[in-house]
Amino acid sequence: MIYVDDVKKTYVVPVRESGIKGALSSFIKRDKKEIAAVKTISFEISKGEIVGFIGSNGAGKSTTLKMLSGILHPSDGAISVMGHTPYKRAPEYLKKIALIRGSKPLFAPADLTALDALQMQRIIYDLDYKSFTKDLNRIVDWLGIEPYYKKPLRTLSLGERMRCGLACSIVYNPEVLFLDEPTIGLDINAQSRIRHFLNEYNRETNATIILTSHYMEDVTQLCERIMVIDQGKLLFDGNIDYLIESLTPYKLIVFTPDHGSTHIPWDRYGVVEHEMNGRITIRVANHQVPAITGRLLSDCSILGLTVENPPFESTIEQLYKAEVV
Amino acid sequence: MNNGDVLTSLRLLKGYTAWKTMDVFSWRSFMYLLVFSQLITPLVSLLVWQAVTAQEQTVYGWSSSEFLVYYLAIIMVRQLTVSYEHHMLGMNIYTGEVTSLLLKPHHLLYSVIGENLAVKIVSYTVSIPLIIVLWMGFTPTILPSFSNVMLFVLTVVNASILRFLWLYLLTLTAFWTEKTQSIVNAGEVAIFFIGGEVAPLFLIHGFFGDAAYYLPFYGMMGFPAETLIGIKGISLSSGLLLQYAWICTLVLLCSWVYKKGIKRYSALGG
Numbered sequence: 001m002i003y004v005d006d007v008k009k010t011y012v013v014p015v016r017e018s019g020i021k022g023a024l025s026s027f028i029k030r031d032k033k034e035i036a037a038v039k040t041i042s043f044e045i046s047k048g049e050i051v052g053f054i055g056s057n058g059a060g061k062s063t064t065l066k067m068l069s070g071i072l073h074p075s076d077g078a079i080s081v082m083g084h085t086p087y088k089r090a091p092e093y094l095k096k097i098a099l100i101r102g103s104k105p106l107f108a109p110a111d112l113t114a115l116d117a118l119q120m121q122r123i124i125y126d127l128d129y130k131s132f133t134k135d136l137n138r139i140v141d142w143l144g145i146e147p148y149y150k151k152p153l154r155t156l157s158l159g160e161r162m163r164c165g166l167a168c169s170i171v172y173n174p175e176v177l178f179l180d181e182p183t184i185g186l187d188i189n190a191q192s193r194i195r196h197f198l199n200e201y202n203r204e205t206n207a208t209i210i211l212t213s214h215y216m217e218d219v220t221q222l223c224e225r226i227m228v229i230d231q232g233k234l235l236f237d238g239n240i241d242y243l244i245e246s247l248t249p250y251k252l253i254v255f256t257p258d259h260g261s262t263h264i265p266w267d268r269y270g271v272v273e274h275e276m277n278g279r280i281t282i283r284v285a286n287h288q289v290p291a292i293t294g295r296l297l298s299d300c301s302i303l304g305l306t307v308e309n310p311p312f313e314s315t316i317e318q319l320y321k322a323e324v325v
Numbered sequence: 326m327n328n329g330d331v332l333t334s335l336r337l338l339k340g341y342t343a344w345k346t347m348d349v350f351s352w353r354s355f356m357y358l359l360v361f362s363q364l365i366t367p368l369v370s371l372l373v374w375q376a377v378t379a380q381e382q383t384v385y386g387w388s389s390s391e392f393l394v395y396y397l398a399i400i401m402v403r404q405l406t407v408s409y410e411h412h413m414l415g416m417n418i419y420t421g422e423v424t425s426l427l428l429k430p431h432h433l434l435y436s437v438i439g440e441n442l443a444v445k446i447v448s449y450t451v452s453i454p455l456i457i458v459l460w461m462g463f464t465p466t467i468l469p470s471f472s473n474v475m476l477f478v479l480t481v482v483n484a485s486i487l488r489f490l491w492l493y494l495l496t497l498t499a500f501w502t503e504k505t506q507s508i509v510n511a512g513e514v515a516i517f518f519i520g521g522e523v524a525p526l527f528l529i530h531g532f533f534g535d536a537a538y539y540l541p542f543y544g545m546m547g548f549p550a551e552t553l554i555g556i557k558g559i560s561l562s563s564g565l566l567l568q569y570a571w572i573c574t575l576v577l578l579c580s581w582v583y584k585k586g587i588k589r590y591s592a593l594g595g
Binding site (some may be wrong): 011012066069070071072073087089091092094095097099104107109111116120123124125126206243 | 333336337339340341345347348351368422424425426427428429430431586588590592
């Protein structure tokens with residue numbers, strides 16, 4: 001479905017020294033510097049997969065998405081999506097894909113409505129009027145945009161614009177969705193609705209979804225497979241549970257002892273991570289969790305106890321430190 | 326291009342024109358300013374030439390009546406061929422919004438032409454009543470013949486295409502520089518000085534005056550205006566031929582610059 005083979009992307013950017021001397025010398029001769037946004041990445045994605053692309057700012061996530069969608073021309077290597085070479089931007093290819101950017105979810109004049117934008121999509125993608133109307137009603141219900149899709153876009157919130165942007169992108173039933181930070185700037189409720197919708201769209205249409213996000217919730221809730229990119233290099237490509245298991249092979253036991261047990265040195269049971277408002281969090285190796293939990297419950301009087309996975313952020317932090325490929 | 330392609334092109338052009346027209350109708354104050362800005366320079370030139378020929382003087386055979394019709398025609402040509410690509414397409418390139426257009430399954434030009442037609446349609450709602458008021462207000466004594474009016478319509482359509490292509494070509498420099506506005510302004514100044522607006526071209530003598538007929542700017546402004554009153558410096562067929570030759574040349578140039586621009590955009594990203 002998607003094949004990325006030894007792809008590189010370098011940019012040539014002008015550079016200049018600070019101060020008047022730098023300004024003068026750049027006026028006479030402009031120096032340039034080559035910056036590698038993506039340094040040789042390769043991967044394959046099958047039809048119907050939802051893949052999370054994560055990494056820090058400037059890691060190369062958006063550049064990769066732009067190369068996959070055809071906006072950017074790779075400096076080296078080969079990309080094939082559904083048998084097409086993206087940068088050629090063949091109309092047949094562009095009819096099968098959608099790139100949705102969280103920062104600019106909808107490209108339409110602000111005084112028009114989302115319905116106007118959807119009608120324009122019908123003309124651009126040459127959709128049959130009857131099936132378009134049927135699909136439109138379904139999408140409006142699905143995304144819950146009924147209350148505002150006939151209002152001018154300038155009056156909509158970012159979350160509402162995002163949902164309208166998604167409606168415009170899926171109205172022509174693309175087989176591949178490239179989502180660049182689809183939940184950026186949205187409140188928790190709006191994020192959750194977008195995630196739920198993407199899951200549903202994938203389940204109903206078997207569309208392939210590749211998304212980048214800084215919100216780990218997006219990735220952990222939507223994707224079984226993640227790709228971690230840092231400084232243009234792919235650090236990890238695989239199952240999310242495997243990543244957590246291999247990089248953070250411990251669990252967190254969170255418990256609240258009663259007042260009589262406060263004198264107990266908790267580091268006897270594991271590494272104390274937090275101790276706040278009577279709630280204690282200890283880190284324990286995976287294989288020791290049942291034994292330690294048993295000991296805690298028998299040794300002390302415990303008011304409440306839960307066993308949790310470490311936050312996904314700390315797994316990613318470990319990955320950056322370890323630089324595991 | 327087969328029948329299917331033609332129908333697709335017409336569908337896209339109609340769709341984009343309607344869509345952009347809905348948008349442009351909300352730029353009310355901008356439209357008044359645009360029409361006013363297109364009116365002011367030919368109106369000043371008209372008043373200057375009216376002053377020069379006020380005492381029943383003639384300049385190379387033209388009296389104040391001919392200058393009046395000529396400059397009323399120039400006002401019409403300016404208003405009817407209005408183009409504003411540097412604002413719309415240029416901004417889309419600077420802000421990276423053009424990315425969304427490049428991901429549509431058609432050439433960028435459909436959207437640009439749709440926008441151009443939308444600006445024309447909306448500005449005509451202001452400029453055409455204004456033109457009627459000016460003709461009634463100045464009451465020229467020489468009225469153009471029916472055949473000249475028909476020729477004027479044809480040459481204005483050609484001038485519209487020429488001016489659009491010229492400004493589109495200059496706007497494509499936005500792929501390289503953020504100073505597109507200055508480049509487009511220089512292009513507009515060229516139309517003003519050697520297109521026949523500051524003075525009819527037959528008043529400019531020597532090599533420079535002769536050469537100006539063969540540049541695209543005369544076809545954008547002076548030539549259509551002259552067809553209304555009777556062409557002076559060049560024959561009608563030569564003028565039409567030059568308009569079509571420049572349309573073909575600019576189409577080729579635009580296509581070449583567009584390809585280079587897109588290549589650069591694909592290298593640098595939006």
